[in-house]
Amino acid sequence: MRVADFIFKYLADSGVRDVFMISGGGAMFLNDALGQEKRIRTICNHHEQGTAIAAEGYARATGKLAVASVTTGPGGTNAITGVIGGWLDSIPILFISGQVKFSTSIASRPELPLRQLGDQEINIVDIVKPITKYAVMVTDPQKIRYELEKAIHIAMSGRKGPVWLDIPINIQSAEINESDLENYVPVEEKTVLPQDEIAALYRKFLTAKKPVVIAGHGIRLADAVESLDQLITKLKIPVLGTFEGFDMLPSDSPYFSGRIGTIGTRSGNIVLQNADFVLCIGTRNNIRQVSYNYENFARRADTVAVVDIDPAELQKNTIRITDPICCDAGVFLKEFLAAAEASGVPDFSSWLQWSIERERKYSVVPQAEKGMPGVNPYHFTRILTELLPEKSIVSCTNATPSLALFQSGIVKKGQIMYCNSGCAAMGFGLPAALGGAVAAKNGELTICLEGDGSLMMNMQELQTVRHHNLNMKLFLYNNNEYCSIRQTQDNFFEGRHSGCDNGSGVTFPNWKVLSAAFDWRYEEICSAEEAVAKLPAILSSEGPVFVEVKLVPGYRFEPKLSSRRLPDGSMVSASLEDMFPFLPEDEMKQNIYQG
Template identity: 30%
Template sequence: MTRQMTGAKMVVQALLDQGVDTVFGYPGGAVLPIYDEIFQQNGIKHILVRHEQGAVHAAEGYARATGKPGVCLVTSGPGATNAVTGLTDALMDSIPIVVLTGQVPTFMIGSDAFQEADTVGITRSCTKHNWLVKDPATLASTLHEAFHVATAGRPGPVLVDIPKDVQFATSDYVAPKQVNTSHYAPRVKGDLESITELVEALETAKRPVFYTGGGVINSGPAASQLLRELVEATGFPVTSTLMGLGAYPASGDKWLGMLGMHGLYEANMAMHGCDLMINIGARFDDRITGRIDAFSPKSAKAHIDIDPSSINKVIRVDIPIVGDIAHVLEDLLKIWKARGRKTNREALEKWWGRINEWRKVDCLKFKQEGKIIKPQYALHRLEELTKTYDRYICTEVGQHQMWAAQYLGFEDPNRWMTSGGLGTMGYGFPASIGVQQAFPEALVINVAGEASWLMNMQEMGTAIQFRLPVNQFILNNERLGMVRQWQELLHGERYSHSWSEALPDFVKLAEAFGAKGIRCDDPADLDDAIMEMINYDGPVIFDCLVEKHENCFPMIPSGKAHNEMLLGEAETQGVIDAKGSVLV
């Protein structure tokens, strides 16, 4: 039985039928019919952000934390163009979001009408797919298809552009089960012959390593559980990209830490020296590979990914497997167990011996001396004081992001929200709002730099209005930290525009919004200040003044191989030689 309703009502009904409970958005003339329908229902909560970029990042945070698609609603023209950064961020990091945009009436499209923009054209390259709906009869089916495309296969952002006259028009509503989505059915089962070939490689490898990425988390909880089973059963070391943190627990004894440009020494050395690399749900991005011709030069390479376009895109692999991570790992374990659970144990023991030598470098060591807080110490204390809580961590982008990845431990997936591929300053604050909305009772902390945080500071109004007790933990070095570090190391210490001479008083800023402000500049006071933040029932801006010129190590300089890391204190103390050999 079909139901007649307006296009605007179809939008709300489709969201309800898709299980949506939260929409992040900002109204405008071209979406007022939809907002009128939102006003007349109670099934969906609308979170009014202060900027459309914030709406998309909040939807990303919600999606990353829950595993469900995030939804945002913005108006035409500048509303849609303001969403472009968030869309591109979600595309790079494979985050499922559905963005609904208003558009001028169909008869005005192309006339340069007020607040008109070619939204479909503008967002074609930064969405997984997009639609301009000109016929109300196709609106409901398009909306349901959008959710399917956003979540099936490699997740990503989609956009539906809805002209205002289509929102007013009346037509038949189509339920999700009536929509045929078989034309987009990504392959989820891996080729069994290729999986068997990988099992054979596992059985004989002398120096294997699992290289995991965000695809493990995107595949769902089963994939992370299967990864853990595979690692424990084989005894192989495991490392991860920035986006994959939490898929394998940081407390696990097979964990090498994050790899890549600011990854751990043992992780990068293992990648460089392995003879079998098993890439599970990562895309060989440049922050990981470094110099491609020197990347893991002596290894056979396997790559498991649901996106066929990622296979052999950057690094040629010997064993390509297209499929969903959970399905492939399930089959891999079945075949490996059926063949006798074999590994090259003698060689593996020697490999772990080498890895444990690399671990002795202790590449994250630091000294907290004097009255100035080291950023590493701030995050070390944050970890110690919050790790037992039901905790979610977001970050902005820069040095603080890398320190957070290095010093905070993640035991489970979906607890770490950060901008990986696009590196979007201003991501973390609105993302934390999305996470807190999804999990109101959880401890949500956004680790920020003062420069990144200021990019979307207006969202403090959103946090206050909706009583979301997000904690903004700002490592304030009064510098664009990562820019300054590169200028010091690579540009002759010419610090071109890498600091601001007009920073706000963050405590007063918090109070102006009606939030709590905390300032700490003494390491002796840090623990008490962090506990004050945790125990406050409401939004907090924590201004943690840290060493202004601290560099983030380890670091692989641009154009260098994994075994050519800058190590900071470990290097200056003579713990390793020029060839990377451990001297302790």
């Protein structure tokens, strides 16, 4: 068989059932072999950025390795934004690229500073090395099993992430005997379980009065959501959601107390800043979460423990960490639960009740003023998520859709909700939703929360969804501008706009006409009342539906962390609990736990 045939046979034997791809001359044997492997469904995108991001969405929805195949030159470079997203958010994706034959590649003449030798060639391996866990050009047909197994092992081990195999066309077509191929044997890493550190941390927990758990995306990556639920049920303490991990705790959980960060919920940040014991599990505490005023993060806490599988994340010069624990989140959860069962758990009911009361008090979402056209995005998102079934998949793009979902969305048990946090690229929502819809083997409803600016970046994937008649409902948050950019320019440049709206050079198409061109059913929602009336029928319908949600003009992202102007005119970064719109001083005092 050919090397190309072996690649996809091996992947199919390993359980891969879907591959995202765009064909190309430099990958022609890969394309042919993929088409011949009947156990794998091929999802043909219309841009390689869509291919890469769809693979990310698939990996997020399944918890498994995703596979993407592209061609040489621009086929590889077009995929880079998706690679970055997977790299920063720890998503396991195997990229397989075609390449010119080795004898006409610059790799064959390393002594020369050539830019290009073969037709449409680019040295993709060196380009993606800084943003992958492993990247290599396969130059020996007999090494294909070794390199495949090595790449997959690396992608799925430790802190997960993307890997890249570049296959020259003469290697793709080379004949091999499968029984002669060398296996990759992983070097057995001696993992030392930090039992002493975990035991010491639990002793601190026993003396705490106001403990909280911050649940990060690393818990889902470790396939440990059930372990989190078991631990929280045992400890009976407040749990706070993170931007990448907020879908793991249902909103009706008796322990849910909000979500944290610069664009978190007011209740989540208030509870965090009152806690004396903060346990961060599987979250890297990025700047969006801890703010630039990170010295004040968990400022009343005697203990700030961070559990992360990546030792580098425990050594950053940002928040104060009293107890760094380098450990897989799933392993830690089981060990901490064992400690709780062995040593018992104090009664934190008063603290828990106080925290839940804060969440209830500040969970009200803003509505459009009477007489104003459109619907407030926070209000619409609350209405929508209240109606979504359990086990639905929700992909959202950045800015308005992701902020509205994070701050006002209702999460139900079994749902998967995701947005890319580290890269935060416009154009993420639709292709990532495509990946989620492909992963929904039992017909689970897939929701795409998309912005008008973002959809313009990858709208071609509407055709991919239509081609496969996927059960996706796309909600276009139409504000007719780049809302986050407009707000930034209003704040910093006295309302001078550049490249953010109609008056400064950015316009959008007629969405009804565009959806018809892609043969999507079209619906329009212009008010909260219409949302309540129309959504049940939309959500229960079959196939793709394009819903244009016309938003109220001029809305702002609130609450959010903002700087305070002091009496002398100087600006100071506010602490996390002090979100804009600022609360009266007497109310802020009421938000200090006195138990």
